[in-house]
Amino acid sequence: MEQENHKIKAVNLLRSRICDPKFIFKNDSADSNYSKLKFMVSSSVTEACNNSVLLLGPRGSGKNEVLELVIQDLLQEYPDSISLIRLNGLLHSDDISAFKEIARQLCMEHQLLFSKAASFDDNSQFMVAMLKECGLAHKTVIFVLDEFDLFAQGKQRLLYSLLDAMQSITSQAVVLGISCRLDADQLLEKRVRSRFSHRKLLFLPPSIEDSQKLLMHVLTLPIDSSFPYDYAVEFNRKIQNIIEDKRFKATLNKYLNVDSSVKHLLRFLFCAASHMDLQTGFLSQENIELSFSSIQRQPKLECLRNCSSLELKILFCMKRLEVKEQSLCNFNAIMKEYKTLPQPDDYSKNVCLRAFEHLIHRELICFTDNRGQNLSVEFRPVKLLISSAELHQGLRANNSCPRYRKVQACRISLPTFTSLADKCHQRLFASSLTTPSNPHNFISSMNKRLRFQDVIDNHKIQREEANKCVRTCPLPLPTIPFTSYIAHPSIPTVSSRS
Amino acid sequence: MDDDKTPRLPRRMTRSSASSSASSSNIVAAVNPKPLTINDLLVGGHLISLDDIISSFPGRNSQILEIVRLLGPLNSPMLPLFVYGGSSTGKTSIILQLFRHLNRPIVYSSCRTCYNQSILFESILNQLLLHRKNASNGYSNAKRCERLSDFVNFLREALTKVINNLKEKSEKLISNKVTQGKIGNMIYLVFDNFQLVREWDKSSTILPLLFNLYDLLKMPEVGLIFISSTSPDTFYSNMGYVEPIPVYFPDYTEGDIRQILLRNQVNKKLYSSFLDVALKSFYGITKQVGDLSAALKPLYEKYCEPLSDKGKGVAPNENMKQRLLSHIKPYIASSLNEIFKVSSLSSTEVDTHKEEKRKGNPRRLEKSEEPGSLDFHMSTSAKYLLISAFLASRNPATLDASLFDSKGGCDNRKRKRKPSEKAQERKETLEQEILMKGPGTFPLERLLAIFQCLVSVAEEPSDDEEQISDGLGVEVGNGGLMSDVHLQLSSLCNANFIFKGRSCPIEGSNRYRTTISEDLALKVARSLKFPLSKYLYRILQEETAHGLSIQKTLKFMGLKHGRIGKSPVE
Known part of the structure; x- marks a missing residue:
C-alpha cells in the first residue's frame, strides 16, 4: 500500500509541476525576461512614473506566466500601492465592454458601488478620475492587456485614452500589453503610437540545451523526506539515462523542430508523465516513445485509414479529375469518372452519394463555396482537402484497393514542392527555375518527362548541390529518395491547389 | 453525509x-x-x-x-x-x-x-x-x-x-x-x-x-x-x-464490428455465420456501426426465414449454412444498394431515392406498381408549373423559341440537317457540362411563357376527342389553369420545389431555380400524360439508352391513352 502511494504521489507531483507555471518559469538570472520585467515595473512603482511595455513572443512561450510571477512578487512587496486591472482582447475587444470592465474592476478594488447602467462616457470619465485619484494617493494602476493586438482593431479609443491619461504628471499607471503578434506595435494608430513608450520585451523559445535543462528540472524527483530515498535516486537515474540517450535526443529534436515553445514541450511532458507505468513506478523509454507517437498525430492520414473502400474510390476519382485539370468537380462528375474505373462495382447512385456525404463529414473534401445552398448536394462543386501524397499513403494502407497502387505511384503535388522549396532556403529552386520563385516552371518541365540529369543540365545547377539540398530537407514522403521521384518514368503532375 | x-x-x-x-x-x-x-x-x-x-x-x-x-x-x-x-x-x-x-x-x-x-x-x-429550472423560478x-x-x-x-x-x-x-x-x-x-x-x-x-x-x-x-x-x-x-x-x-475494424453486432443477439452462432456471409461486402461501403446494424437487420430476418423457429435456438451445422447461404445470396446484392434507406435528405430527394429504388429493379416495378404514380397530391396547374420550371432550369434559354414555337413539338427539320462532326462533339460536351453543373436559374417571365406554351399545347390535342364531351370545359380549364399562377408559384416555393434566389443586381428581378430530379419531373409529367421528353434539350440531341426507354414508355402510353400531343415517333 505504501509502495503504491508514493508512485501515485510521484505522478501527481510531476503533473502538478507541469501545470504550475510558477515552477516552470521561475528564473532569477539577471538577463531573464522575468528579472527585466520585474525591474521595469517595480521601478515605475517606486519612482511613481508612467510606463508602457509590450511583451511579444509566439504563443506558448510563457509571456503571461512570467508576467503573473512578476505581479505576484510586486503585490507582496508593495501591497498597498498597486491596483491591478486585467483585460483580455478576446473578451473586451470592443471599447464599451472594455471600459465597463475597467470600471467594474476599479470599483471592486476600491470598494465602490458599480453601476451596470453606466454609459460609455460615464465609465471613461470615471476611469480618468480614478487614475488621477490613484496618482494623488501614490498608487500605481497596472493595466494588463492580454491579446493586445485585438485591442488595436477598430478605433483604438481604449488604447488612446489609456496612453493619453498617462501623459499627465498626476497619473501613475503602467500598461502591459501581451501579444503573440510580433508586429503588434505597428498596428497602432499614429496618435496612439506616439504616446506609447516603445519598450518591448521579446520572449523567444528556449534553445535545445535549455529545453533539456527544463526536462531535467521537471522530471527529477526531490531527494528529501517526501519520497523514499532509494526510489527517488533510482527514478532520477533512469530519467538521466533517458535524457542522455541519443535516440531520445533525436526524437526530441524532431518534435521541437515543429514548435520549440515551452508549452509545446510541456504537452509532451504531460503525456509522458501520465503514461508512466504505475506497476514499476518509473518512466521508461517505451513510455516516452509511446507518448511521442500519441501526441504527434496525422489527422488526415488517420481519417483516410478509416475510409471504406468505396469512399477511397471516390477520393481517387476526385484526384483523377484534379489531375485532368477539369474545371468542374461535383458529385455527378465524380460518378462519371467512377464509371470509367477498371472493374467498377455496381453500387447505386444513392449509396455513392451517402459515401460522398460521409467524406464531407470526415472533412476530407469540402464544398468550394458556401453559395448555392439551395442546390442539391450532387451539383455543388467540391474540392479535395488532402494532398496526393497523403492519398497515396492512404490507398497503400488500405488492403481492399490494391489495384490503384500503380496508377497513383509517384505523383508530386504543388504543395509538396512549395514546402520543399521553402525548406531548401530556396537555393535549389531559385537557381533551377528559369523564372525564380515559380515552382510551376520546374514541375512543368518535369511534366515533359525530363530526367533529373536534364533538369540539372537545363538549369545549370550542380548535381551535388541539388542532392545536398534534397538531403537536408525532409520530404513528406521521406521513404522515397528525391532522385527517384524525378527519374521515375511516370508523369509527375501539377495539382492546381495552392 | x-x-x-x-x-x-x-x-x-x-x-x-x-x-x-x-x-x-x-x-x-x-x-x-x-x-x-x-x-x-x-x-x-x-x-x-x-x-x-x-x-x-x-x-x-x-x-x-x-x-x-x-x-x-x-x-x-x-x-x-x-x-x-x-x-x-x-x-x-x-x-x-x-x-x-x-x-x-x-x-x-x-x-x-x-x-x-x-x-x-x-x-x-x-x-x-x-x-x-422549475416552475417556482419560472x-x-x-x-x-x-x-x-x-x-x-x-x-x-x-x-x-x-x-x-x-x-x-x-x-x-x-x-x-x-x-x-x-x-x-x-x-x-x-x-x-x-x-x-x-x-x-x-x-x-x-x-x-x-x-x-x-x-x-x-x-x-x-x-x-x-x-x-x-x-x-x-x-x-x-x-x-x-x-x-x-x-x-479510430473507426472500428471489421473484427470489432463483428463483436459489437454480436452483443445483443439471441442466437450468436447463427448470427456469426450470417456475418461471415454478409458483413464483408457491407463493410466495403461504410464502417459506421449505426448504418451497418440498420442495414443488416432486415437481411438477417431474410436469412432466418427458411428456419422453422426464425433462428431462435438452432445451432447451425455445415449443411444448414450452405442452404442458408444459397437462400440469402441473391438478396445481398440488392440490399447493398438499399443500405441507406433511412436518409436524412430533404423531401424531394427522398422522393427521388424512392423513385430510384424502383428504377433499380424494373422487373418488379412493372408487375407490382402502376408506373409513375405520385404519392402526393398536387393540382394540375401546379404540376404544369413544376414541369415548366423544370424545363426552364434544364434547357438553355436560347432554345426556347425552337422548342416551343409552332404549337410545341420538336423541329424535325433541324435535326435532319446534320451539323459537322466537330460542332456536334462540342455541343455534346457542352450539354453534358450543363447537365453536370445542375439546374440553372431563370427569371419569372421565362417561366410564365413556358407555362403558357405548355398549357396551350397540352389542351390542344384534346380538342379532337373531347370536344363533344365537354367542349365548354376546355375553355374553362384554360382560364382555370392560368389563374393564380403567382399563388401556385409561391406555394411551390414554400414546398421547396422551386427556390427563389436573391434578386439579380443587373436585371433587378428575382431569379428562380428548381432542383427536382428528372425522375420526379417525368413522374409528374406521366401523371398529366404530358410528353415531357419532347421538350427536353438533352433527349432531343442524344438518344441514349435511357432516353430511348423513356420515349418507348411514352409511346406505349400514347397508344394506351390515345393521342397526346405529337408523339416523338411521328
Missing part, C-alpha cells in the same frame, strides 16, 4: 438512455424539489469497474486506458484534452462511463443541444451553480450572460465556489478517515459535439476563447475535455492556441 446515502436517480446516462430517463427524473423533480448538491455533478448510477467498461466497449481498450492515464489519479491537475474520432465510435459514452467509474464531478454540455453560445454558457453555469437560468466577458467572470466565480465546496468535503472525509466515496478536488468541463461550434454565429471569437479557457482561468483544479467528430486540424483559427492533448478514436 446523509446526502451521500440517499438514493439518487441517475441524472445523466449515456446518450441513448438519456431520453428515457429524462421524463422520470422530471417527475421526481416536481415531487421532490430538494436543492441540488455537489453530488449531482457526478454521473449517476452505481459505481462501475474499469474492467466492466473495457468489456462493454469492444475494440476500445487502448483508448480507455489512455484516457484514464491522462485523467490521472485523484486530485492531479490536467491539461485540456481533445477527444476526436468519427461518429459512432463511442467517444461520449466512454467519457461518461469513465467518469462514472472514477466518481468525479463533471459538467457535461453538448454543443448540439446548446445550439448557441448564450445557451451553452447558461447551461454550464446552471450546472455549476446547482440551479434547477424556468429561468441562474445567470444571464450575453457577453463573453460576463461568462468568464461568472464561470470563475462559480468554479471557485464549487472547488472550495469540494475541498471542504474532501477535508471532512480525510478528518473522518473515510477512504471510500472520495470525489476529489477536480472539476471537469466536458464539451461534446465541439465541431458544431465552428458553424455558430460568433465562432471566430468563441472558438479561441474556449481553446484558451484553461490559460484564461488559471485554475489548476479545472480539467477541460473537448469531444469532436473532426480532427484538431479542422479548427482553423487566425488567433492560434496551444493545442490540447489529442486522443484519437
Whole structure:
C-alpha cells in the first residue's frame, strides 16, 4: 500500500509541476525576461512614473506566466500601492465592454458601488478620475492587456485614452500589453503610437540545451523526506539515462523542430508523465516513445485509414479529375469518372452519394463555396482537402484497393514542392527555375518527362548541390529518395491547389 | 453525509438512455424539489469497474486506458484534452462511463443541444451553480450572460465556489478517515459535439476563447475535455492556441464490428455465420456501426426465414449454412444498394431515392406498381408549373423559341440537317457540362411563357376527342389553369420545389431555380400524360439508352391513352 502511494504521489507531483507555471518559469538570472520585467515595473512603482511595455513572443512561450510571477512578487512587496486591472482582447475587444470592465474592476478594488447602467462616457470619465485619484494617493494602476493586438482593431479609443491619461504628471499607471503578434506595435494608430513608450520585451523559445535543462528540472524527483530515498535516486537515474540517450535526443529534436515553445514541450511532458507505468513506478523509454507517437498525430492520414473502400474510390476519382485539370468537380462528375474505373462495382447512385456525404463529414473534401445552398448536394462543386501524397499513403494502407497502387505511384503535388522549396532556403529552386520563385516552371518541365540529369543540365545547377539540398530537407514522403521521384518514368503532375 | 446515502436517480446516462430517463427524473423533480448538491455533478448510477467498461466497449481498450492515464489519479491537475474520432465510435459514452467509474464531478454540455453560445454558457453555469429550472423560478437560468466577458467572470466565480465546496468535503472525509466515496478536488468541463461550434454565429471569437479557457482561468483544479467528430486540424483559427492533448478514436475494424453486432443477439452462432456471409461486402461501403446494424437487420430476418423457429435456438451445422447461404445470396446484392434507406435528405430527394429504388429493379416495378404514380397530391396547374420550371432550369434559354414555337413539338427539320462532326462533339460536351453543373436559374417571365406554351399545347390535342364531351370545359380549364399562377408559384416555393434566389443586381428581378430530379419531373409529367421528353434539350440531341426507354414508355402510353400531343415517333 505504501509502495503504491508514493508512485501515485510521484505522478501527481510531476503533473502538478507541469501545470504550475510558477515552477516552470521561475528564473532569477539577471538577463531573464522575468528579472527585466520585474525591474521595469517595480521601478515605475517606486519612482511613481508612467510606463508602457509590450511583451511579444509566439504563443506558448510563457509571456503571461512570467508576467503573473512578476505581479505576484510586486503585490507582496508593495501591497498597498498597486491596483491591478486585467483585460483580455478576446473578451473586451470592443471599447464599451472594455471600459465597463475597467470600471467594474476599479470599483471592486476600491470598494465602490458599480453601476451596470453606466454609459460609455460615464465609465471613461470615471476611469480618468480614478487614475488621477490613484496618482494623488501614490498608487500605481497596472493595466494588463492580454491579446493586445485585438485591442488595436477598430478605433483604438481604449488604447488612446489609456496612453493619453498617462501623459499627465498626476497619473501613475503602467500598461502591459501581451501579444503573440510580433508586429503588434505597428498596428497602432499614429496618435496612439506616439504616446506609447516603445519598450518591448521579446520572449523567444528556449534553445535545445535549455529545453533539456527544463526536462531535467521537471522530471527529477526531490531527494528529501517526501519520497523514499532509494526510489527517488533510482527514478532520477533512469530519467538521466533517458535524457542522455541519443535516440531520445533525436526524437526530441524532431518534435521541437515543429514548435520549440515551452508549452509545446510541456504537452509532451504531460503525456509522458501520465503514461508512466504505475506497476514499476518509473518512466521508461517505451513510455516516452509511446507518448511521442500519441501526441504527434496525422489527422488526415488517420481519417483516410478509416475510409471504406468505396469512399477511397471516390477520393481517387476526385484526384483523377484534379489531375485532368477539369474545371468542374461535383458529385455527378465524380460518378462519371467512377464509371470509367477498371472493374467498377455496381453500387447505386444513392449509396455513392451517402459515401460522398460521409467524406464531407470526415472533412476530407469540402464544398468550394458556401453559395448555392439551395442546390442539391450532387451539383455543388467540391474540392479535395488532402494532398496526393497523403492519398497515396492512404490507398497503400488500405488492403481492399490494391489495384490503384500503380496508377497513383509517384505523383508530386504543388504543395509538396512549395514546402520543399521553402525548406531548401530556396537555393535549389531559385537557381533551377528559369523564372525564380515559380515552382510551376520546374514541375512543368518535369511534366515533359525530363530526367533529373536534364533538369540539372537545363538549369545549370550542380548535381551535388541539388542532392545536398534534397538531403537536408525532409520530404513528406521521406521513404522515397528525391532522385527517384524525378527519374521515375511516370508523369509527375501539377495539382492546381495552392 | 446523509446526502451521500440517499438514493439518487441517475441524472445523466449515456446518450441513448438519456431520453428515457429524462421524463422520470422530471417527475421526481416536481415531487421532490430538494436543492441540488455537489453530488449531482457526478454521473449517476452505481459505481462501475474499469474492467466492466473495457468489456462493454469492444475494440476500445487502448483508448480507455489512455484516457484514464491522462485523467490521472485523484486530485492531479490536467491539461485540456481533445477527444476526436468519427461518429459512432463511442467517444461520449466512454467519457461518461469513465467518469462514472472514477466518481468525479463533471459538467457535461453538448454543443448540439446548446445550439448557441448564450445557451451553452447558461447551461454550464446552471450546472455549476446547482440551479434547477422549475416552475417556482419560472424556468429561468441562474445567470444571464450575453457577453463573453460576463461568462468568464461568472464561470470563475462559480468554479471557485464549487472547488472550495469540494475541498471542504474532501477535508471532512480525510478528518473522518473515510477512504471510500472520495470525489476529489477536480472539476471537469466536458464539451461534446465541439465541431458544431465552428458553424455558430460568433465562432471566430468563441472558438479561441474556449481553446484558451484553461490559460484564461488559471485554475489548476479545472480539467477541460473537448469531444469532436473532426480532427484538431479542422479548427482553423487566425488567433492560434496551444493545442490540447489529442486522443484519437479510430473507426472500428471489421473484427470489432463483428463483436459489437454480436452483443445483443439471441442466437450468436447463427448470427456469426450470417456475418461471415454478409458483413464483408457491407463493410466495403461504410464502417459506421449505426448504418451497418440498420442495414443488416432486415437481411438477417431474410436469412432466418427458411428456419422453422426464425433462428431462435438452432445451432447451425455445415449443411444448414450452405442452404442458408444459397437462400440469402441473391438478396445481398440488392440490399447493398438499399443500405441507406433511412436518409436524412430533404423531401424531394427522398422522393427521388424512392423513385430510384424502383428504377433499380424494373422487373418488379412493372408487375407490382402502376408506373409513375405520385404519392402526393398536387393540382394540375401546379404540376404544369413544376414541369415548366423544370424545363426552364434544364434547357438553355436560347432554345426556347425552337422548342416551343409552332404549337410545341420538336423541329424535325433541324435535326435532319446534320451539323459537322466537330460542332456536334462540342455541343455534346457542352450539354453534358450543363447537365453536370445542375439546374440553372431563370427569371419569372421565362417561366410564365413556358407555362403558357405548355398549357396551350397540352389542351390542344384534346380538342379532337373531347370536344363533344365537354367542349365548354376546355375553355374553362384554360382560364382555370392560368389563374393564380403567382399563388401556385409561391406555394411551390414554400414546398421547396422551386427556390427563389436573391434578386439579380443587373436585371433587378428575382431569379428562380428548381432542383427536382428528372425522375420526379417525368413522374409528374406521366401523371398529366404530358410528353415531357419532347421538350427536353438533352433527349432531343442524344438518344441514349435511357432516353430511348423513356420515349418507348411514352409511346406505349400514347397508344394506351390515345393521342397526346405529337408523339416523338411521328
